[in-house]
Amino acid sequence: MTKKQRHKAIVKRRIFLSLCAVILAAVAALIIFAVNAVLSSADKEEENISSETGGQSSADVSSDEPSAPSYPSEGPAGLDANYSKLFLVNGENPLAEDYDYEANLMTIPNEYLNNSWFKEIGGQIDKDIWSYMKAMIDAAWDDGVELYVWSPYRSYDMQNTLFQNQVNRCKANDTSLTDEEAEAEAATVVARPGTSEHHTGLAADFNMASDSFETTPMYEWLQENAEDYGFIMRYSSEKQPVTGVIHESWHYRFVGINTAKEINRLGMCLEEYLDYIGEQ
Numbered sequence: 001m002t003k004k005q006r007h008k009a010i011v012k013r014r015i016f017l018s019l020c021a022v023i024l025a026a027v028a029a030l031i032i033f034a035v036n037a038v039l040s041s042a043d044k045e046e047e048n049i050s051s052e053t054g055g056q057s058s059a060d061v062s063s064d065e066p067s068a069p070s071y072p073s074e075g076p077a078g079l080d081a082n083y084s085k086l087f088l089v090n091g092e093n094p095l096a097e098d099y100d101y102e103a104n105l106m107t108i109p110n111e112y113l114n115n116s117w118f119k120e121i122g123g124q125i126d127k128d129i130w131s132y133m134k135a136m137i138d139a140a141w142d143d144g145v146e147l148y149v150w151s152p153y154r155s156y157d158m159q160n161t162l163f164q165n166q167v168n169r170c171k172a173n174d175t176s177l178t179d180e181e182a183e184a185e186a187a188t189v190v191a192r193p194g195t196s197e198h199h200t201g202l203a204a205d206f207n208m209a210s211d212s213f214e215t216t217p218m219y220e221w222l223q224e225n226a227e228d229y230g231f232i233m234r235y236s237s238e239k240q241p242v243t244g245v246i247h248e249s250w251h252y253r254f255v256g257i258n259t260a261k262e263i264n265r266l267g268m269c270l271e272e273y274l275d276y277i278g279e280q
C-alpha cells in the first residue's frame with residue numbers, strides 16, 4: 001500500500017467513525033424524546049381522570065367555589081356569631097295546623113313596633129333571636145335610622161284570618177269564582193295558612209309591607225348592616241323562581257350572623273343554601 005492509499009484509508013475510517021457517532025447521537029435523542037412523550041401522556045391521563053371524578057388535587061378544589069373566609073365567633077354587642085336557626089318554611093314545607101310554637105315566643109316591647117294593631121295584641125318573636133333583632137334596631141337608631149318592626153310572628157289563626165279576608169275580597173271582585181278558584185287567586189297575594197315564614201317567629205317585616213320601603217333609608221341601612229345581626233332579606237326578585245315569593249324588600253329572616261354573611265357571600269337564598277350545605 002502506497003502512502004497515498006494509506007492516507008485515503010485513514011480518511012475513509014474517520015468519515016465512517018464520524019457517521020457512526022452522528023447516528024448514535026440521533027438514536028439517543030430519539031429514545032429520550034420517546035420516553036418524555038410517554039411520561040407526559042401518562043400525566044395528562046391522570047389529570048383527566050382526576051377532573052372527571054370531581055378532582056382530588058388541590059388545583060381542582062381551588063378552581064371551584066372559593067372557600068369560606070374565617071368569620072369571628074363574636075358579633076356586635078357580644079352576640080354569638082356562630083348561633084344559627086335554619087328552620088325552613090315555604091309553600092312546599094308548611095307547618096302543621098297544630099304546630100305549637102307559642103312556648104318559644106316572647107313579646108316585643110312596644111317601643112320597637114310601629115304597627116298599632118300589633119302594639120295592641122302584642123307583637124311576638126322567637127325569644128332566642130330577640131337579642132339580635134334588638135341590637136340591630138338599636139344600632140339603626142344610633143345611626144339616626146328609624147327602623148321599626150311592622151309585622152313579626154303570625155299564628156296559624158292569624159294567617160287563616162288574613163287568607164280568608166283575601167279570599168272574600170277575590171270573591172267580591174268576581175262572584176263567578178268557585179271557592180277553589182278564589183283560594184288559588186288569594187294565594188298569589190297572601191300565603192296559605194301554615195306556609196308563612198312569620199309562623200316561625202324568626203322573620204319580621206320592617207316599617208311597612210310595601211314596595212316603597214325600597215326607597216327608604218331603613219332599607220338602605222338593612223342592605224348594609226342586616227347580616228351583621230344575623231338577618232337576610234329573604235325574598236329577592238332574582239330568587240323568586242326558587243322561593244315562590246315575590247320580591248319583598250321589607251321582609252327579613254334570622255339565620256345567624258356568620259350564616260347570613262355566608263349566604264350573602266355565596267349569593268344564595270335560604271333554600272339554595274340548605275341544599276348547598278346538605279351536599280358538603
Ligand SMILES: [Zn+2]
Nearest residue numbers: 198204205251
Ligand atoms: Zn313578611
